[in-house]
Amino acid sequence: MSLRDRLRRRRLSDRPACVDVVEIVTDYLEGALSPADRARFDTHLDGCQGCRAYLEQMRRTIDISGRLSEEEIPDEIRESLLVAFRSRRASG
Amino acid sequence: MASPSSSHPGPRRYSRRVIGAGRSSRPGGPAADEATLVAGLRAGDEAAFAALIDAHHSALVRMAMVYVPSRAVAEDVVQETWLAVLEGIDRFEGRSSLKTWIFRILMNRAMTRGKRERRSVPFSSLVDPAREPSEPAVDRARFQGPGEANPGHWSDPPRSLEGVPEERLLSGELLGEVSRAIEALPPAQREVITLRDVAGWGSAEVCNALGITETNQRVLLHRARSKVRRTLERYLDEPA
Numbered sequence: 001m002s003l004r005d006r007l008r009r010r011r012l013s014d015r016p017a018c019v020d021v022v023e024i025v026t027d028y029l030e031g032a033l034s035p036a037d038r039a040r041f042d043t044h045l046d047g048c049q050g051c052r053a054y055l056e057q058m059r060r061t062i063d064i065s066g067r068l069s070e071e072e073i074p075d076e077i078r079e080s081l082l083v084a085f086r087s088r089r090a091s092g
Numbered sequence: 093m094a095s096p097s098s099s100h101p102g103p104r105r106y107s108r109r110v111i112g113a114g115r116s117s118r119p120g121g122p123a124a125d126e127a128t129l130v131a132g133l134r135a136g137d138e139a140a141f142a143a144l145i146d147a148h149h150s151a152l153v154r155m156a157m158v159y160v161p162s163r164a165v166a167e168d169v170v171q172e173t174w175l176a177v178l179e180g181i182d183r184f185e186g187r188s189s190l191k192t193w194i195f196r197i198l199m200n201r202a203m204t205r206g207k208r209e210r211r212s213v214p215f216s217s218l219v220d221p222a223r224e225p226s227e228p229a230v231d232r233a234r235f236q237g238p239g240e241a242n243p244g245h246w247s248d249p250p251r252s253l254e255g256v257p258e259e260r261l262l263s264g265e266l267l268g269e270v271s272r273a274i275e276a277l278p279p280a281q282r283e284v285i286t287l288r289d290v291a292g293w294g295s296a297e298v299c300n301a302l303g304i305t306e307t308n309q310r311v312l313l314h315r316a317r318s319k320v321r322r323t324l325e326r327y328l329d330e331p332a
Contacts, residue, residue, distance in 0.1 A: 017244025019235045023228070026314035030295060032306075050249025054230075054321075057250055057328075060261065061321045064270045065289035069151035077167065081145055081174050082138060088178050089136045 008034040016044050021051050025058055126190050133181050145174060148191070151291035152198055157275070158215070158283050159202035169205050173198040191293075192301050214302040215279035221311035229318035250325055257332075266327050273323035277316050284309055285316035 011024050011033060021044055027033050028041050045052050132140030149170060156166035156173075176197050184193055199214065234248045253261065260266070274282055274290070287298045288309075299309050 017235070017242075018246045018249075019228075019230070019232070019244040022230050022318075023314075025229070026310055026317060030310060030313075032310065048245075049252070050246035053250040053252045056253050057324055058317060058321050060253060061270070061317060061324045062289050064261075064267060064324070065274065065285065065320065066292055067267060068271055068274075068290045069154055069292070071150040071153075073145060073149040077149075077171065078142075078145065081171065082142060084175060085138055085141045085178060089133070089141070089181075 008032070008037070010034070011037050012040040012044075014040065016040060018044075018048060018051050018054075021045075021048075022054055025055060028055075029058070029062075127186070130181065130184060130186070130190060133178075141178075148194065149174075152194070154286055154290050155195065156198060156202045158279065158286055159199070159206040161206070165205060166202070169202045170198065172201055176201070188300070189297070192297060195287075195301055214304075215283045216281075216308065216312055217303045219280040219308070219312070221280075221308055221315070227315050227318070229314065230322075251328060253328075256328060260328075260332060266324070269323050269327050270320060273320045274316075277319060281312050281316035281319075284312040285320070288313055289317070 011027065012020060021041065024033065024037070024041065028038065033041065045055065129140055129144070133144070152170045152173060153163070153166050156169045157163060160166050160169060173194065177194055180197070184190070188196070234246060236242050236245050236247045240247070274285060277285065283302065284298065287293045287301065288295070293301070295306060295309060298304075299306055302309070304312075
């Protein structure tokens with residue numbers, strides 16, 4: 001076990017309950033769990049459809065949040081910014 | 093190496109990785125790539141600026157909305173930010189990434205606009221999540237109680253997304269629900285989820301930009317995501 005593992009405090013019991021698993025989903029997705037905790041998490045998910053569905057919903061939520069910034073910049077705004085660029089910075 | 097505008101017709105292309113846009117890019121990017129972009133901006137290469145605004149504008153609007161009362165004001169603030177970027181690019185020293193620098197300009201302008209009375213610091217830097225009341229990620233009633241067969245295990249589990257038509261998951265309606273859910277979050281949680289999940293920033297970048305620890309960031313993100321996930325679930329539970 002590396003120093004880093006030792007410093008990551010244990011988050012899950014050996015056979016964790018779902019109510020505890022849902023609290024560390026974020027740590028799991030961030031890669032912040034020790035390898036031992038990650039293994040406990042994975043093992044729990046293997047046997048728990050509810051928690052698998054929970055993780056899936058969480059991933060989908062993150063995905064949808066990301067799509068909020070995929071809106072296109074409105075044409076008039078884009079054009080007026082490029083005009084500003086030309087007048088301030090364009091070379092030649 | 094020939095200068096981009098001299099012997100080539102048409103605009104120079106800047107890859108999204110150079111611009112640092114999207115969740116697939118590495119946070120911070122290699123210094124050399126960013127230097128190329130900054131050089132392009134300084135040299136008056138319009139394609140560089142176009143690529144930059146295309147990549148970041150809507151994320152910046154979402155960020156500004158954390159601090160100001162309306163989308164219209166947010167749009168204003170972002171346009172002012174771009175102008176400030178143009179004015180200030182010659183003075184950009186590269187001590188932070190270009191993205192972080194742009195965001196800091198945005199945040200300062202948004203906070204001024206938002207007329208905050210206190211000193212201008214990010215919401216999340218004012219919060220110590222460890223000292224806030226704990227918020228379960230999921231309503232405790234969804235799990236079996238101490239007297240039941242499997243205490244702590246789901247009694248009312250979430251549904252699998254299998255069998256949910258993709259159009260439903262990609263619908264504008266759901267997008268709107270998620271947007272509103274984020275807007276309804278406490279400001280510190282909203283700030284973190286906007287930078288991480290909406291704008292796609294990495295954890296280190298966010299900690300750096302907001303001046304918070306990884307642990308605090310993770311707690312805020314966890315609480316924010318838990319609430320927004322509930323919105324997704326409620327939407328899915330409604331008859332189509």
